[in-house]
Amino acid sequence: MENAEETAPRRLRALPSRLINHVAMSANRLVDRALATTGSRRYDYALLAALEEFGPASQAALGRRTGIDRSDVVATVNELSARGLVERSPDPADRRRNVITVTAAGISHLALLDRLLSEVQDALLASLTTAEREQFVGLLTRVADGLAASPPARPPVHTPRP
Amino acid sequence: MENAEETAPRRLRALPSRLINHVAMSANRLVDRALATTGSRRYDYALLAALEEFGPASQAALGRRTGIDRSDVVATVNELSARGLVERSPDPADRRRNVITVTAAGISHLALLDRLLSEVQDALLASLTTAEREQFVGLLTRVADGLAASPPARPPVHTPRP
């Protein structure tokens, strides 16, 4: 975006979906800029955070936990391991799997990212009071949960025909 | 996304920026699916809405009002005019400009999109009461305005050296 300045149509301003998208884009810009100062991206943070919280895991498990596609996990692990932040080794118990482990460098890098991101959150919600921030997060969570609950409204699936 | 199912790391769940992004992605999916049933995309709607509200305008003006990059305006206008929803004609008063005008078909298409989008808004906020929706939109607006007000925090610009 970075354009505008010349008030947008009412119709657009009024749409909650657009409002949300607008705020999300600003948030992402802030996040990306902050992470970029350390040469990292959002996927990197997600994987490191998942590894630190749940310990070593297979790439598939990482993907499931972070919502990142398997193929993108591959690329991200490649990059992280090239930087020495994680290690990839074959799982002796299941030869299909790789076990991904955070290194000490990975942990301390994660700590750095955490600091940066928490500053970003503050900047993001700067115009709200503490109480309002809680309200805001609460509402967002309810909306998110509500959407997760209602399936994508696919056309009803009949019994698959043989 | 469409993955997960296996609870995400707390650190991620806790980040407002991520929450917002998550909701925005869901919203965008809903919007895109709805618009796609008519062969349109978000940029199409934005331009049509701007045209209907402000009347005929140059492509640059459209870009400024909708926050869409000039180059993307070109592509979108190409598509809309190919579908007969807008018309592009050179501005006699300023030969650099094109004047973009909505056609009758464009207006009625916009009406259709409006209907679809208002349904989407309902689906999006389904888990909130009416009062909460207002609160939510209010908070979102404050956050958006706050971000717009605080300049991107660029490193202070000294007087440019000659």
Added chain:
DNA sequence: GACCAATGTTGGTTGCGCCAACTATAAGCA
């Protein structure tokens, strides 16, 4: 007339979210 600003246009790039296809291994079941 020389300069700078704005306009339309072309042709990129990036990140993110996806999907399909393939190989290898593992697990379930007849």
Added chain:
DNA sequence: TGCTTATAGTTGGCGCAACCAACATTGGTC
């Protein structure tokens, strides 16, 4: 035991939104 199905990693690709740089044309200004 074999056959089948499921899972894991990997490659290569797609589409979209959001950008950016460069260029030619035209307008305004000094």
